[in-house]
Amino acid sequence: MPNRHTAIVSALGLTQIIGYGTLYYSFSILAPHIAADLVISLEEVFGVFSISLFVGGLSATVIGRQMDKIGAATVLTLGSVLSALTLILCAWSPSVAVFAGGIVLLEVSSGMVQYQAAFAALVEHDPKTASRNITYLTLIGGFASTIFWPISTALLDVLSWREIYILFAALNLLLCMPLHFWIMRQGKTIRANGIRQAREHVVGAIPLENRRKAMLIVSAAFAILGFTLASILAHMVPMLATLGLGSAAVVIGALFGPAQVASRLINMVFGSRLSPPILAVMSAALIVGGIVILGITGSSLAGAVAFAICLGLGSGINSIAQGSLPLYLFGSDGYGAITGKMAAARLASGAAAPFLFAIAMEQFGIAVSLVSTAALGVIGMVAFISVAYETRRNLVEAA
Known part of the structure; x- marks a missing residue:
């Protein structure tokens, strides 16, 4: 630089x-x-x-x-x-x-x-x-x-x-x-x-006539992934302890932060080969994958470690996508207003997530709560995939 x-x-x-x-x-x-x-x-x-x-x-x-x-x-x-x-x-x-x-x-x-x-x-x-x-x-x-x-x-x-x-x-x-x-x-x-x-300007990959639809889809996807992450992170350590991991829960939870940093370091070195829509899909896949691993493996120490690392990697890439994807799709004009709308949906949904996940664990148990949260994350991942596909199609037609 x-x-x-x-x-x-x-x-x-x-x-x-x-x-x-x-x-x-x-x-x-x-x-x-x-x-x-x-x-x-x-x-x-x-x-x-x-x-x-x-x-x-x-x-x-x-x-x-x-x-x-x-x-x-x-x-x-x-x-x-x-x-x-x-x-x-x-x-x-x-x-x-x-x-x-x-x-x-x-x-x-x-x-x-x-x-x-x-x-x-x-x-x-x-x-x-x-x-x-x-x-x-x-x-x-x-x-x-x-x-x-x-x-x-x-x-x-x-x-x-x-x-x-x-x-x-x-x-x-x-x-x-x-x-x-x-x-x-x-x-x-x-x-x-x-x-x-x-x-002065970066032109977005989404044509103006399709921008409103794409903004709604991307905002919804970030809101869903924000809800998913907030649900898990707020209860991560006590949830792992309840699953039977005891004092190891704190150590496992501590892996989340380094994994976030590692994902950003990897992206800094190799990320130029990946477009922001693909990064968004990868972040959703890692978050969902981590939750699924924990749901399947339960009290397994190896499964819990894999869960924390996948969640951290996904969260780290998600933070990058929150800034780079709107710029890539919609350009630099009006960037503040666009990201403001997306942040409003993501933060508002994330604020309710810990409370709702706590109720779900109390009423239905940890396993069902994890499966439900993962299913919600899959919806967000599919939304990102649809945007990535639409963007690729537009670029091919413009070539």
Whole structure:
């Protein structure tokens, strides 16, 4: 990558690690301490979090439109400030009601600083190289949980959850915000110098007359896969323990993160040979395959390991597809609004998934729940296959 591209991807990679680490991954570590401090149950804390994820998902459409209107880098900059302020609000909250309002606002700000906005910033900076840069970015961002789970755990030995949120607010305001502002200034410099004229647009592979149908299919597919992933990930470790894997469940669950990073590294090296529609199909196949393996093998240690690795590989590729597939199919014009609509469907469905999967396990058992979730994933995979076929047919006819 040219030096400017390298610097921007590196800066966004750091802000994604901090954004996901402070606004998402740390929550599960801090939740028991939040519940004890606010004198509510852990289930109620996660209930508030689920509601906030749903509201955050609904806000993605508005955020996407604003990225097209004022620029994704500008949204990232404002989002860093809002993230810091809402973290401070949560830390100060004297009651459950104020805390709940703060968490809802926190998820809205998350949509302004995480992958959706970062991908759009890469498209905004240079549409021609955005697809490749999205792969680089997700490789860096994949370390967020690996870094912030242990950091959050270690901080609890010396700080309260409120003090940790103040520290996280400082990271967003004093580190992420200046980096996002710098990226915003880079974009303005490029436009002022006329550098971007020759690389202004990427034309989508789907003709305009078929775009609405394709957008509905792709949005539904991502929403279904998002629901499938969220269902499993929220219950992964306790589910494995219930299946009879005991203390090994934690170790097996820990394989998910490295597998995500590995899939992005493999795609970075070999992914140029695969189109985004094929990547989307592969991600769905790996996720479904992993769930099927666990459903078939039950308490088998080898089966559980294969399940965690397949799920991680599929999830890692899915993150790349969320950014590269819309660009490939629909082009760079209106990219923010398009990905905003897709993110809204995916995040809203993912917010309800853990609750519904928990009910399914209680009512029908783990095996039936896994089979049902895998069947749902197959529908998403078929949707991606239909888009891949349609895209290939259009390219052949245009040749």
